Amino acid sequence: MSFMQRRLNDPAGRDPRKPEADPVAETPAAPMRPVTPAAPPPPAAHAAGPAYVVPDKARTPAKLAYLRKLMRAKILKSPDEADTWTRGDAEKETMLSIRMRAMLEKIASERREYALNPSEFEQLRDLLLDDLLGFGAIQPLVVDRACSEIMVNGPEIIFAEIKGKLLETDLVFDDDEHIEYTAQRIVRPLGRTIDRNQPMVDARLPDGSRVHIVAEPSALMGTTxxxxxxxxxxxTVExxxxFGSLTPEAAEFLKACVHxxxxxxxxxxxxxxxxxxxxxxxGYIPDDERIVTIEDAAELQLAQRHVVRLETAPPAPGGDGKRGMLTIRDLVRGSLRMRPDRIVIGECRGGEALDMLQAMNTGHDGSLTTVHSNNPRDSVARLETLCLMAGMDLPVSVIRRQIVSAVDLIVQIARIKDGSxxxxxxxxxQGMEGDSVTLQDLFMYRMPGQTTLAPASIGGGRLEAMGYRPKFIDRLEENGFKLGGRIFGVGQKPPGAK
Ligand SMILES: Nc1ncnc2c1ncn2[C@@H]1O[C@H](COP(=O)(O)OP(=O)(O)OP(=O)(O)O)[C@@H](O)[C@H]1O
Ligand SMILES: [Mg+2]
Known part of the structure; x- marks a missing residue:
């Protein structure tokens, strides 16, 4: 793997965090904060599988780690000098390399043991450029296109999702200060701060990536x-x-539903x-409809032209912590005055659920959103809870009726045991029976020959039709979608279905 090859292995296996990093310092290196020992691997996740193997960590050799730390603190003219510079900008990299060489010459003229050979200098330059212009130890993951998620649990443990697989990498930050430097480098250009006053930050990088940082005192393993x-x-749907996430028949059905x-x-x-x-x-919404998307961090990429993209705004810096802030709820309410044909809400996490249901019930049909829940019945309960958060003092029975009359379909997605x-x-x-909501599964992920009525949680299954036509079939037909009974598996009810 590219980042593994690029990393440097210290043949002596020394730990750069130990004071031996600079045995000859004129002034002792700043005392490093103790690093919380690496936590054991999570037992539950691995108990059933083979023993968990911690990868050999590719540590920066001690001499380079010492120089990296020393020079990182001094090479920029001001802490924010490189805030808008990026890794790969040849002009800036050359300029910084010249500064590094001059600084290193000075260090080596006083202390010969820090004279570097050309290959060591190249290694140091790359490491420093990663720190100053990139994201420190995780830079190889940031540029790796196959990597979709990066999780830094303190300096010692870095996990990544690469090609859909979650694995512990061999990368490490040199020490706590190194990781804090990277955290500051992430948030400072965004006008945010992470410190004792604000130890947790949610932010979005210029390329759209989402970042969440927790620092001390809450992050017990070091900055996370x-x-x-x-x-x-x-x-895409293809x-x-x-990937087997759905079948062509289910896709055809969902397209008809959105349309x-x-x-x-x-x-x-x-x-x-x-x-x-x-x-x-x-993506199935027709091109001639006006779409308003509302998200916490804009992630949707719609191909249609008539789209208004809205994103929540954090409080203005230096204010009272509220001024300038726009929540999902503010944006949902505002969007109703924008003549939308469709409202797409990235995720309902609070009182906005009530505004959304009201919008759905008052002519903004065809709206879409997501909720965090584990099964369709849970989703109804979750929507109830979210609506209660709106603080309107509505009885649950009223909210439940609103949900039933607004929401037509729940599409449940899950990451199953094989990681897919x-x-x-x-x-x-479908409606209400007394106080309870009636749900009908139209499609379910099942194993071949499965007789139970719960979705399977392992690989090898298929999203099967359950043998029922939806009650809203007329609406699909009015819109020109004449889906045959074949799609719904009518006449071939799977084993176990009523
Ligand atoms: N059906 C799929 N098959 C394979 N990979 C997928 C599939 N759906 C999503 N992914 C990948 O999984 C990762 C998470 O996807 P996504 O952001 O859609 O999840 P989410 O449920 O919205 O996450 P969150 O709860 O953090 O908002 C992304 O890297 C995405 O490309
Ligand atoms: Mg999401």
């Missing part, structure tokens, strides 16, 4: 950085079919593929 990289190209202006909620857990699926579904993402249920909200 999580980056969800912005995909250069979102997956990709999802190829016919059904209100659809995509539900799933963290990282299950909700936004990707929302993007695919939004599958649509596991496509469920119609």
């Amino acid at each position: 950085i999580t980056i969800r990289k912005f995909p250069e190209k979102r997956l 990709d999802l079919i190829k 016919s202006r059904l209100n659809i909620v995509v539900a799933g857990g963290t990282g299950s593929g909700k936004t990707t699926l929302l993007n695919v579904l939004s 993402r599958k649509i596991v249920q496509i469920t119609e909200i």
